[in-house]
Amino acid sequence: MSNDDDYMAFLNKANQDTGAGASTQAKTVFKAKDQGAEVPKPIVDVCKKIVYTSDADEPFEEVSLKWQGKNGLPTETEFAKLIDHSSPESAEIQILDPLSWDSHGKYTDVIEAVREASQGNDVRVYQVTRDSTRIEYWVISHADGKLIGAKALSVES
Numbered sequence: 001m002s003n004d005d006d007y008m009a010f011l012n013k014a015n016q017d018t019g020a021g022a023s024t025q026a027k028t029v030f031k032a033k034d035q036g037a038e039v040p041k042p043i044v045d046v047c048k049k050i051v052y053t054s055d056a057d058e059p060f061e062e063v064s065l066k067w068q069g070k071n072g073l074p075t076e077t078e079f080a081k082l083i084d085h086s087s088p089e090s091a092e093i094q095i096l097d098p099l100s101w102d103s104h105g106k107y108t109d110v111i112e113a114v115r116e117a118s119q120g121n122d123v124r125v126y127q128v129t130r131d132s133t134r135i136e137y138w139v140i141s142h143a144d145g146k147l148i149g150a151k152a153l154s155v156e157s
Contacts, residue, residue: 028130030083032151037064040117040143043150046110052137052152053106060110060150063138067147073124073140074147082147083128083138092129098139101125110139110150118143133157 033039039062047060065082067074076095080088098111102125114123118141126138133155140149 028086028134030085030128030136031065032061032063032083034064034066037066037146039064040148042113042116043148046113047150050107050110050150052154054154055133055157056153056155058153058155060139060152063140063147063149063151065147066145067142068145069142072122073142076126079126079138079140080128085128094127096125096127098123098125101127101137107139114139114141114149117141117148123149 043062047062050060051057052060067082069078073095074082076091076093077088080091080093085091085093102108102111111123115121121141121143123139123141126140128136128138130136130153135154135156136151137154138149138151140147142148
């Protein structure tokens with residue numbers, strides 16, 4: 001009867017709920033706005049009309065996070081903490097120059113809206129890896145004790 005027991009164990013394992021893995025992926029959503037944080041109008045406007053083109057076209061989302069950094073924009077680890085990354089010290093984050101990120105000029109309106117909202121302050125793109133196929137691009141600057149900008153999800157297969 002060992003074969004029947006083995007077969008039953010196989011069937012039970014094969015029929016386990018696979019939704020558990022999907023729910024952990026859904027939790028990989030980073031904080032983009034602090035409660036009560038206002039987003040400047042140029043960013044609100046550009047997020048309504050621009051979509052990031054990848055395997056899944058995604059709209060840009062508004063970003064407004066409290067930031068009292070003394071040296072302008074945050075480091076990769078500081079940024080990971082601000083967006084509530086589950087492991088900030090080992091987060092896969094790269095800081096990119098906006099012009100190299102947008103080498104074809106498709107997102108110039110987003111970069112300019114962030115620059116305008118920050119009154120000409122430095123703009124950077126934070127590339128945050130969610131998993132093997134999903135990356136978020138955060139177009140960020142700082143003004144009035146906040147990080148402001150727009151972010152978009154890129155699905156890359």
